[in-house]
Amino acid sequence: MRRLRKSDLLKIIWRSFYIQGSWNFERMLNLGFVFCLMPILNKLYSDPENRKAFLKRHLQYFNAHPYFSSFALGAVARLEEKACVEKWTNFTPIEKFKFRLSSPLGAIGDRLFWGTIKPASAILGVFLSLVGGIAGPIIMFVLYNIPHSFIRYYGVFHGYKKGFDIVSELSLRRYQKYFDALEKLSLFSVGILSGFLFLASAKMGLEIGAAFFLSAGITYFILRKSLSFYWALFVSIVLMFWVSFIF
Amino acid sequence: MFQKYVILFFSGGIIGLDTTAAWQMLISHPLISSTLIGWIFGDLPFGLFFGLTMELIWLKDIPVGGAKLPEGNIGSFVGVSTVLFAQPQGALNQPWVVFGGFLYAFLIAYLAGFTVLQMRRNNQILAKWADHFAVKGSSSGVAWMHRLGIVHAFFHGAIWTVVAAWLGARGLNEFALWTRDWGHLTLFGLKYTLLGMGIGIVGYYHTSKKNYPILFAGIVIGLLIGWLWG
Numbered sequence: 320m321r322r323l324r325k326s327d328l329l330k331i332i333w334r335s336f337y338i339q340g341s342w343n344f345e346r347m348l349n350l351g352f353v354f355c356l357m358p359i360l361n362k363l364y365s366d367p368e369n370r371k372a373f374l375k376r377h378l379q380y381f382n383a384h385p386y387f388s389s390f391a392l393g394a395v396a397r398l399e400e401k402a403c404v405e406k407w408t409n410f411t412p413i414e415k416f417k418f419r420l421s422s423p424l425g426a427i428g429d430r431l432f433w434g435t436i437k438p439a440s441a442i443l444g445v446f447l448s449l450v451g452g453i454a455g456p457i458i459m460f461v462l463y464n465i466p467h468s469f470i471r472y473y474g475v476f477h478g479y480k481k482g483f484d485i486v487s488e489l490s491l492r493r494y495q496k497y498f499d500a501l502e503k504l505s506l507f508s509v510g511i512l513s514g515f516l517f518l519a520s521a522k523m524g525l526e527i528g529a530a531f532f533l534s535a536g537i538t539y540f541i542l543r544k545s546l547s548f549y550w551a552l553f554v555s556i557v558l559m560f561w562v563s564f565i566f
Numbered sequence: 567m568f569q570k571y572v573i574l575f576f577s578g579g580i581i582g583l584d585t586t587a588a589w590q591m592l593i594s595h596p597l598i599s600s601t602l603i604g605w606i607f608g609d610l611p612f613g614l615f616f617g618l619t620m621e622l623i624w625l626k627d628i629p630v631g632g633a634k635l636p637e638g639n640i641g642s643f644v645g646v647s648t649v650l651f652a653q654p655q656g657a658l659n660q661p662w663v664v665f666g667g668f669l670y671a672f673l674i675a676y677l678a679g680f681t682v683l684q685m686r687r688n689n690q691i692l693a694k695w696a697d698h699f700a701v702k703g704s705s706s707g708v709a710w711m712h713r714l715g716i717v718h719a720f721f722h723g724a725i726w727t728v729v730a731a732w733l734g735a736r737g738l739n740e741f742a743l744w745t746r747d748w749g750h751l752t753l754f755g756l757k758y759t760l761l762g763m764g765i766g767i768v769g770y771y772h773t774s775k776k777n778y779p780i781l782f783a784g785i786v787i788g789l790l791i792g793w794l795w796g
Contacts, residue, residue, distance in 0.1 A: 337587070337589075337712075339586050339588070340588055340713070341689045341692050341693065341712045341714070342689060343689035350689075350708070351712060354712040354713075357705060361705070367703045371700060371703040375697075378696060378697060433628045434772070438768060440592075441597065444597050445621050445764075448597065448614060448617075449618065450795065452614060455618065456614075460592060463591070463592050502772075505772055506773055506781050507780050507781075507783065507784040508784065509765070509769060509772060509784060511785070513769070513788060514784065514789040514792060515792040515795075516762075516765065516792075518792030520754075527752075527755055530755060531759065531765075534758075535762040535765040535769065536766065538766025551766065552763065555763040556759075558755075558759045559751075562752060563749075563755050564749065
């Protein structure tokens with residue numbers, strides 16, 4: 320028997336945009352997670368003891384990628400609904416399930432969004448800003464937020480549909496080929512931007528082209544040697560003065 | 567002027583939220599936020615210039631809750647706002663002021679990283695209070711603890727932006743007078759050395775040796791586009 324409606328899941332999606340609002344070092348996304356599940360609590364439980372137990376079990380440790388946590392939110396909503404209808408007395412499976420989802424949701428999300436989609440859209444944004452001005456930031460915003468919004472929406476509904484079974488779908492290995500393809504695309508865009516910028520800077524004057532090339536190479540070398548990022552900044556400033564005053 | 571600071575307060579709050587606490591829709595990224603504030607304060611070309619120069623550098627930051635970082639988004643937003651306040655009549659004609667704005671952005675990014683850590687510690691206190699509300703069965707109390715965390719992130723961004731931009735604008739005006747006779751600084755040199763630094767950073771974080779042929783193929787295509795573009 321279903322007790323939750325589409326509108327309840329939509330409320331979770333809306334709240335999921337704020338899931339990292341109270342991120343803390345001890346239990347990370349715990350407070351955000353329970354905040355997102357409030358519509359479920361209000362719908363399923365009216366008895367004070369059940370409400371206390373619900374709040375306590377979802378205030379335990381939880382961490383994941385903020386967008387991909389929507390899969391966990393949807394699946395937990397389904398399990399809580401089931402537990403309420405079937406009158407479970409032991410909620411340990413839900414707690415273990417949440418804990419087990421943390422790592423894959425974090426790993427897939429970090430790699431897909433922070434490692435691939437974000438740099439690719441930012442690189443395209445910078446490239447388009449150089450050639451087309453204002454189009455750059457607009458396209459960067461749109462391009463990034465299409466998959467972002469989709470994952471937030473799809474995650475909650477798909478998680479709700481699958482319940483416990485969502486675990487088998489969230490394996491890093493399963494998505495490896497897509498990650499590889501996206502990473503190659505991202506790398507290709509880094510190459511395009513590098514080549515374009517080098518030529519654009521060289522057209523301003525050979526010394527500016529040299530400064531661009533040296534700045535990129537020295538920064539890369541400094542980071543590879545695990546030196547501070549601020550050394551790279553210092554070198555870039557020196558190169559800028561070299562371009563401005565020596566030539 | 568007061569109106570400008572009110573706008574800056576709210577937009578700084580939005581930047582503070584979007585960085586990690588809410589939405590994460592890249593509004594807080596320099597390319598978008600700097601262009602927007604440049605447009606609002608009437609100097610779109612400078613906002614775009616500042617944003618695109620800074621964007622690649624801060625791609626190294628991964629906005630996960632626990633990471634200790636310079637706060638590049640707030641730093642860049644403060645930098646661009648400071649220059650816009652110091653030079654409302656066309657910042658791109660004042661290369662030394664722009665240079666000062668970049669340096670100030672890096673300084674604020676570094677300092678704001680420490681207050682972000684403090685904010686995470688404060689959230690720990692909110693989580694403990696939420697436990698007390700949970701024991702009492704007060705769901706609204708628990709929800710309000712989370713909302714306080716969001717409000718905290720908003721004020722963190724807003725206060726940093728307004729205070730640092732106010733102080734920075736005064737400092738930059740002095741810096742402009744001080745550097746008046748220092749000779750000409752080329753804006754192109756500034757732009758391309760910082761973009762070079764950004765390419766070095768992106769290259770380090772997003773390349774691996776096994777994919778070098780793809781990178782080189784991209785460079786060739788980039789050179790070709792640059793050549794055709796004229």
